[in-house]
Amino acid sequence: MSLLHVNARHLGLIGRNAAYHTVRGGAGIMFLLMALVFGLFVAQIILTPVEMMMSSAAREGHPLPTEEVLSQIINIARPIVRWMVGGKLDLQPPSVEDLAKAATSRTNPAQTPLDRWAAFLLDDRPALMSAILLILMFGVPLLVPVLAFNQTSGDIQSRGLRYLLLRTERANIFFGRFLGTVVFSIAVLGFIVAIITSYLNWRLRIYHSGPLWGWSFHGFLALVLTAVPYIALCASISASVSSPFLSLITSSLIIGGVPLFAWLGALKWNAVGLVKLLTPWGVQQHLLHPEASHVAGAAVLCIVYTAVYLLIGRRYFERRDL
Amino acid sequence: MMSDQPPPVGYARAPGAEGGPGPRPGGLTALAVINFVLAGFGLLGLLGTLAGSAAMDLVPTTQMSAEDREAFTQAKQLMKDPTVKVLAALDIVPIGLLIVAGVGYLRQKKITGRTIGNLYAACSVLLTVAEMAFLPIPYGAGVTMLSYAIAFVYPLLTLFFINFTFRDDLVQ
Numbered sequence: 001m002s003l004l005h006v007n008a009r010h011l012g013l014i015g016r017n018a019a020y021h022t023v024r025g026g027a028g029i030m031f032l033l034m035a036l037v038f039g040l041f042v043a044q045i046i047l048t049p050v051e052m053m054m055s056s057a058a059r060e061g062h063p064l065p066t067e068e069v070l071s072q073i074i075n076i077a078r079p080i081v082r083w084m085v086g087g088k089l090d091l092q093p094p095s096v097e098d099l100a101k102a103a104t105s106r107t108n109p110a111q112t113p114l115d116r117w118a119a120f121l122l123d124d125r126p127a128l129m130s131a132i133l134l135i136l137m138f139g140v141p142l143l144v145p146v147l148a149f150n151q152t153s154g155d156i157q158s159r160g161l162r163y164l165l166l167r168t169e170r171a172n173i174f175f176g177r178f179l180g181t182v183v184f185s186i187a188v189l190g191f192i193v194a195i196i197t198s199y200l201n202w203r204l205r206i207y208h209s210g211p212l213w214g215w216s217f218h219g220f221l222a223l224v225l226t227a228v229p230y231i232a233l234c235a236s237i238s239a240s241v242s243s244p245f246l247s248l249i250t251s252s253l254i255i256g257g258v259p260l261f262a263w264l265g266a267l268k269w270n271a272v273g274l275v276k277l278l279t280p281w282g283v284q285q286h287l288l289h290p291e292a293s294h295v296a297g298a299a300v301l302c303i304v305y306t307a308v309y310l311l312i313g314r315r316y317f318e319r320r321d322l
Numbered sequence: 323m324m325s326d327q328p329p330p331v332g333y334a335r336a337p338g339a340e341g342g343p344g345p346r347p348g349g350l351t352a353l354a355v356i357n358f359v360l361a362g363f364g365l366l367g368l369l370g371t372l373a374g375s376a377a378m379d380l381v382p383t384t385q386m387s388a389e390d391r392e393a394f395t396q397a398k399q400l401m402k403d404p405t406v407k408v409l410a411a412l413d414i415v416p417i418g419l420l421i422v423a424g425v426g427y428l429r430q431k432k433i434t435g436r437t438i439g440n441l442y443a444a445c446s447v448l449l450t451v452a453e454m455a456f457l458p459i460p461y462g463a464g465v466t467m468l469s470y471a472i473a474f475v476y477p478l479l480t481l482f483f484i485n486f487t488f489r490d491d492l493v494q
Binding site: 023024025026027028029030032033036037040041043044047048051052195199203 | 471487488
């Protein structure tokens, strides 16, 4: 026995079994299917116009140079990316001044931080991958409850945990199942990012392989860090609710509802906006920030949120009737 | 030596043990439900495709601009293309197999579950490949390799799940 009554061997054993039974239990199948379809749809929405543009030019006998394709894509994507990292949405077509400003974006000292952030994502990194990652980072928290809602609540309801408690501590069960769920989600997210990157690399051939795979790996780590606090939140809810269905509804409502409530409330009264601090919503896009300090800060925040949720969940799980 | 004693309360019977494959895993139930949902959507799509060409004849084109009218005429011709009709009619095969396999998953049957599930996956993949090769998609319709990749997702997952994850559960 050691810190928090956790035994590494028990933790590994329970984690492995949890990851395996995630699929056999159905939650993993639903998550895998929904995440794959969501990821591929997002990629399709972003990549289809580019493919159409390239094939249209090739069909007319004037294949577009890669720089020309990229420049057109970036001009379309810039206002959307700027909005996704926290700016205001302005979907007016870019004026000549805007295009000139964009051309000098990296040298213009009068730029706002949001402009610099958008320029980093679109000009310094593979723009298409940045756009896909940004959308995935907003979608993944909403998908997580499908995978993580039933870490313990089903067994609490059926009283099945009593047989495990004869052989191990409660903390091992709680943390082991959390780890199993995290491992499964890492595998699924890695698979999705690998498919999209491979498609971009071998089908479109717009970017060099090295920078593309490097940025995709960064994005994959950012996606994992985005998902982990929400899995911990679901673990906490799952440990405190004796019904898997109620756990799913509660997790989904908290993850989707808290940011929405905070946003709507802040329109009327600014202080209500602070409610959003209950979940790490809004932190995730900083994992793709140009400054390393921002990325490190966002990563630390994700880990702190995870730790807080896990400690609350463990405390409840240790004390409740099983 | 098999014991005459029943298994202890709270322990699932091991897969393949005497008396059947043991309780049905939740994942298999989820697969069956997904099968029924996809079959429902497939039927709706099939009806839409078959009714589409008839419904398009009823749409008045006099109010349309010349550009819209040309695009509409192209779409109408596409719907009347025999290849489209044949491929749409063939869609009924995977839809039927989805339903039969779904029932097989629920009853944990080897033939109607695993075999028909494999057959569905093979049919679905072949049909998607045939659509890629023969469907006269009008230029600019926004269909790319990624669109087809999405169509491969469920058949390939089915192949993986019924031949690896739930192999020992579909044995009756």
